[in-house]
Amino acid sequence: MTMPAPRPSASMAYQPEGGGANLADILERVLDKGVVIAGDIKINLLDIELLTIKLRLVVASVERAKEMGIDWWESDPSLSSRARSGELARENAELQRRIAELEERAELEERRG
Amino acid sequence: MNSTTDLRYVYAVTRPFDGLPPEGARGISGQPPRLVRHGDLVAVVDAVPAADFEEGPLKARLEDLDWLAGTARAHDAVVAALATVTCPVPLRLATVCRDDSGVRRLLEEGGERFERALDRLDGRMEWGVKVYAEEPAPPAEPASPRPSAGAGQARGSGRDYLRRRMEARRSREADWGRADALSRRLHAELSAQAEAAALHRPQDAKLSGVAGVNVLNAAYLVDRTRGQEFADLVHGYAEEGVQVRLTGPWVPYSFAGIGAEDEPPAGAATEPGDGTQTAVRP
Numbered sequence: 001m002t003m004p005a006p007r008p009s010a011s012m013a014y015q016p017e018g019g020g021a022n023l024a025d026i027l028e029r030v031l032d033k034g035v036v037i038a039g040d041i042k043i044n045l046l047d048i049e050l051l052t053i054k055l056r057l058v059v060a061s062v063e064r065a066k067e068m069g070i071d072w073w074e075s076d077p078s079l080s081s082r083a084r085s086g087e088l089a090r091e092n093a094e095l096q097r098r099i100a101e102l103e104e105r106a107e108l109e110e111r112r113g
Numbered sequence: 114m115n116s117t118t119d120l121r122y123v124y125a126v127t128r129p130f131d132g133l134p135p136e137g138a139r140g141i142s143g144q145p146p147r148l149v150r151h152g153d154l155v156a157v158v159d160a161v162p163a164a165d166f167e168e169g170p171l172k173a174r175l176e177d178l179d180w181l182a183g184t185a186r187a188h189d190a191v192v193a194a195l196a197t198v199t200c201p202v203p204l205r206l207a208t209v210c211r212d213d214s215g216v217r218r219l220l221e222e223g224g225e226r227f228e229r230a231l232d233r234l235d236g237r238m239e240w241g242v243k244v245y246a247e248e249p250a251p252p253a254e255p256a257s258p259r260p261s262a263g264a265g266q267a268r269g270s271g272r273d274y275l276r277r278r279m280e281a282r283r284s285r286e287a288d289w290g291r292a293d294a295l296s297r298r299l300h301a302e303l304s305a306q307a308e309a310a311a312l313h314r315p316q317d318a319k320l321s322g323v324a325g326v327n328v329l330n331a332a333y334l335v336d337r338t339r340g341q342e343f344a345d346l347v348h349g350y351a352e353e354g355v356q357v358r359l360t361g362p363w364v365p366y367s368f369a370g371i372g373a374e375d376e377p378p379a380g381a382a383t384e385p386g387d388g389t390q391t392a393v394r395p
Contacts, residue, residue, distance in 0.1 A: 021360045023182055024321040025241055028313055028330075029366035030185040034205040035230060036370060037223045041120065041168055041209035 119160040120167070121210040123219065124191045125201035125364075126227045127155045138194030141187045149213050151220040154227055157195060158216055166209050175207070189364075196364045200235040202227055203366050230369055238340060238362035240333050242303060242347055243316070245325030245356040246292035248285075288354035289326070296329035299350050299357070306343060307333035311367040325356055332367035 122141060129150060140146045140159040149156045165174055174180050188206055195201040210216045220227070304310040311334075315327035335343045340362055347359045 021241070021363075022316075022321040022323060023185075024316040025360055026185050026189050027181070027320070028316070029363065030188050030203075030206045031181075032313075033366040034203040034369050035126070035223070035226065036205050037208060037219060037226075039123065039208045039219060040211040040215040041166060041171065041207075 118163040120163050121149075121212060121216050122159045122161040122166065123204050123208045123210060123216060124157045124159065124188055125195055125203050126220065126223070126231075127157065127195060127199045127201045128153065128231060129155050130199035132198060138191045139187070140191045141184055146191055149216045149220075151217040152224070154220045154224065156216045156220055157191065157201070158210075158213075159191075161209070166207065171207060171209070192364045196238070200231060201364055202230045202234060203364050203369050234334075234365045234368060236337055237308060237334050237365055237368075238337050239365040239367055240307075240335055240340070240343055240347070240359060240361035241363060242299065242329065242331050242333065243323075243327055243358045243360075244292055244296045244299065244329035245323060245327055245358070246285075246288045247325045247354050247356060284354075289328070291352050292326075292328040292355045295350060295352050295355050295357070299347070300329060300331055303331070303333050303343070303346065306339075306346060307335050309334040309368055313367070323358070332363075334365055334368045335362075337362075 124140065124146060138145060141161055142159050144159065146157045146159050149158050164170060174184075185206060192201050192203045208219075210219055300310070300312075311332045313330040313332060315330050316323070318324065318327070321327070333343070344359055344361075347357060350357045
């Protein structure tokens with residue numbers, strides 16, 4: 001079964017409005033995706049993990065994102081730790097506000113007493 | 114090139130299709146790829162030198178980023194050209210057989226998996242969507258305190274400095290927050306529009322060459338007829354300090370191996386926890 005071409009030529013396929021695919025886009029697909037099937041040459045991509053490449057590919061940005069509390073590619077997007085930390089920050093602010101309120105009240109009582 | 118030392122590099126598997134691989138689909142060898150048919154499947158292959166693709170040299174080559182980039186681009190060029198005439202199931206980079214009979218064996222053994230993947234991917238393409246939090250420009254700071262500055266002024270510029278630092282930090286955090294919130298809305302809406310979605314790890318600017326911090330790196334499987342609609346949807350998302358980038362249409366690499374049927378056979382190495390996930394709507 002053949003499908004009609006979505007674009008006039010293959011080279012057009014990677015000239016989208018957004019400015020095109022970068023090397024990381026291509027590597028993460030060609031290297032990490034696609035059907036894994038045993039050929040005759042046993043190059044076990046899963047074993048060697050392409051260490052240097054993988055490191056260059058991901059580590060810096062992953063660590064950086066995690067520092068910012070964004071790690072949701074590792075779990076459900078709706079369970080981002082950032083959302084949780086945002087929630088914590090709000091709770092924190094609310095608690096501080098209430099403490100200030102109580103302190104103020106205690107000060108007033110003290111003056112009256 | 115001595116043909117006796119050539120190996121067979123397999124780019125993709127398709128159903129038999131009319132005509133030849135389209136013009137411009139020059140592969141790793143620089144030659145148009147060849148088709149090897151077995152039953153109801155076709156492997157799209159290239160003759161590659163054993164000096165590069167035999168087990169030992171290949172391991173070393175894969176660590177060479179320039180060689181890897183060139184090979185990956187050639188692999189993708191062939192697969193993308195195929196997508197203009199048929200539905201290719203892309204194989205992972207460096208799937209290599211000794212000769213044509215090895216290629217036929219590969220088709221024979223993988224037959225059912227390829228059939229299922231072809232059914233799943235036929236008529237669909239992949240779109241990549243990335244969201245970046247833009248890096249704010251560093252605050253303008255005097256290179257050094259003015260020598261004539263008095264004590265009061267010095268204290269003032271210290272305060273100014275701290276204030277600028279605080280503002281820069283707040284602005285950065287606000288950008289992150291906006292990028293994160295936008296990513297969630299975008300991913301939820303695009304997932305609902307797509308047939309499947311996959312989250313990839315954020316990319317490192319050193320390799321991608323894109324300024325800003327990558328917050329969302331996702332792929333969506335979309336019917337070919339709905340590509341423009343999908344792209345328009347993505348373009349509708351914009352916010353200050355946040356960049357949304359669309360790539361595609363891609364051959365559906367990110368969805369070629371999904372599903373329980375594509376788990377490696379028992380005893381084989383298991384898929385590493387590479388931090389990506391795929392989800393398919395039933």
